Amino acid sequence: MTESQPHLLFSFGTLLDRQVQTALFGRTVATTPAALAGYATRPLAITDEAVIATSGQDVHLTLKRRLGSTVEGAVLRLTDEELAAADAYEVADYARRQVLLTSGETAWAYLDANPLRSAARIVIVGDSIAYGRCDPQGGWTGHLAAAHIAANETQNRVFNLAVPGSTLADVSAQTPALLPPRHPDTLIVAAGINDSAVPLAAPGDGHDGLAHLTGHLDSLAATARRHNARLVVVGPVWLDETRTGDYEGLRFTTDRALALRTALRAWCADHHIDFLDLWEPLRDQPHLLVDGLHPDAAGHKELHRHLDALG
Structure with missing residues (x-):
C-alpha cells in the first residue's frame, strides 16, 4: 500500500x-x-x-x-x-x-467562496446565450460587465469573447490564444448547450457532444491554471422544449440540457471548480425566452439578478 x-x-x-x-x-x-x-x-x-x-x-x-x-x-x-x-x-x-x-x-x-466577488479582470467565453443574443443590452454578461466595471473603473475589466454557435470543443481550442493580452484572473466558461443538441439530419450517427465534455473541460482548466486564472463554469439555462423542435437543423431537449447540467456540476465538484447554476431562474417561465432557447431582455436581467444575489 x-x-x-x-x-x-x-x-x-x-x-x-x-x-x-x-x-x-x-x-x-x-x-x-x-x-x-x-x-x-x-x-x-x-x-x-x-x-x-x-x-x-x-x-x-x-x-x-x-x-x-x-x-x-x-x-x-x-x-x-x-x-x-x-x-x-x-x-x-x-x-x-x-x-x-x-x-x-x-x-x-x-x-x-464567491468567484465573482473577488474577481478583477474577467474573460467570458461561450455561446450565443453568453454573447447576449436577443438582448440589445448584451445579455446577463453585459449586465455583469456594467456592474463589475462600475464597482472599480480603475482595476476591473470584463472581456466578453463568446461566439454564437460555439461548442465546448470550439471554446477549448480557441481560448488559449485569447487570454495572454487580457491578463485575466477569472475565466468564465458559459458553453455546452450546443454540445447537447442532436442533429436532425443524422440523429443516429453515433456522435454525442456530451460524451466529450470532460476532455474539453480538462483542457480549459489547464489553460486557466497556466494564467493563474480562476475557472468558473456556468450551467445551462432552462429551455422550453415545445418551441425548439427544429432550431437550424438541431434539436434541443430538456433531458439533454439536464444531462449537460448534471455532467458540468459533477465535473466541477470532482475538480474543486466553481459552478454557477443558471437553470432555476428561468425555470417554467417560457415568456422569458424568445424562441424557447434564448432568453429575452427580461430573461437576461433575471439571470443577472440571480448571479448578483449569490454575492
Missing part, C-alpha cells in the same frame, strides 16, 4: 499559527516560504464561534484579485486527513481552489 502524496496548501493567515496547527492537526507543520502573484488581501469578519476559539481572532484575511500585487505566505504539506481538517476549519465564506505560486508550483488556497 503506497502513501498518498502530501497536499500543498498555500496560507498567509491563521493556518500558519502553531497553536492553530496543533489544534487542527495534532502537530505543528513544517512550512516553506511561498508567494502568490496577482492577489491582495482584505479583512473578513468571522462569526463562527468555534473558529474564533481556535484562532483567537474574529477577523481573518481573505484573498482578492489585483494585477501587479503579491501575497507573501508559506506552503504547508498536509495529509488527506489534515487537509480535511483544514477544510472543516475554514468558514463557508472560503472555498478551496488551486492556484499557481510564483515558484511555478500548483497548490491549494482558500479563496472567496
Whole structure:
C-alpha cells in the first residue's frame, strides 16, 4: 500500500499559527516560504464561534484579485486527513481552489467562496446565450460587465469573447490564444448547450457532444491554471422544449440540457471548480425566452439578478 502524496496548501493567515496547527492537526507543520502573484488581501469578519476559539481572532484575511500585487505566505504539506481538517476549519465564506505560486508550483488556497466577488479582470467565453443574443443590452454578461466595471473603473475589466454557435470543443481550442493580452484572473466558461443538441439530419450517427465534455473541460482548466486564472463554469439555462423542435437543423431537449447540467456540476465538484447554476431562474417561465432557447431582455436581467444575489 503506497502513501498518498502530501497536499500543498498555500496560507498567509491563521493556518500558519502553531497553536492553530496543533489544534487542527495534532502537530505543528513544517512550512516553506511561498508567494502568490496577482492577489491582495482584505479583512473578513468571522462569526463562527468555534473558529474564533481556535484562532483567537474574529477577523481573518481573505484573498482578492489585483494585477501587479503579491501575497507573501508559506506552503504547508498536509495529509488527506489534515487537509480535511483544514477544510472543516475554514468558514463557508472560503472555498478551496488551486492556484499557481510564483515558484511555478500548483497548490491549494482558500479563496472567496464567491468567484465573482473577488474577481478583477474577467474573460467570458461561450455561446450565443453568453454573447447576449436577443438582448440589445448584451445579455446577463453585459449586465455583469456594467456592474463589475462600475464597482472599480480603475482595476476591473470584463472581456466578453463568446461566439454564437460555439461548442465546448470550439471554446477549448480557441481560448488559449485569447487570454495572454487580457491578463485575466477569472475565466468564465458559459458553453455546452450546443454540445447537447442532436442533429436532425443524422440523429443516429453515433456522435454525442456530451460524451466529450470532460476532455474539453480538462483542457480549459489547464489553460486557466497556466494564467493563474480562476475557472468558473456556468450551467445551462432552462429551455422550453415545445418551441425548439427544429432550431437550424438541431434539436434541443430538456433531458439533454439536464444531462449537460448534471455532467458540468459533477465535473466541477470532482475538480474543486466553481459552478454557477443558471437553470432555476428561468425555470417554467417560457415568456422569458424568445424562441424557447434564448432568453429575452427580461430573461437576461433575471439571470443577472440571480448571479448578483449569490454575492
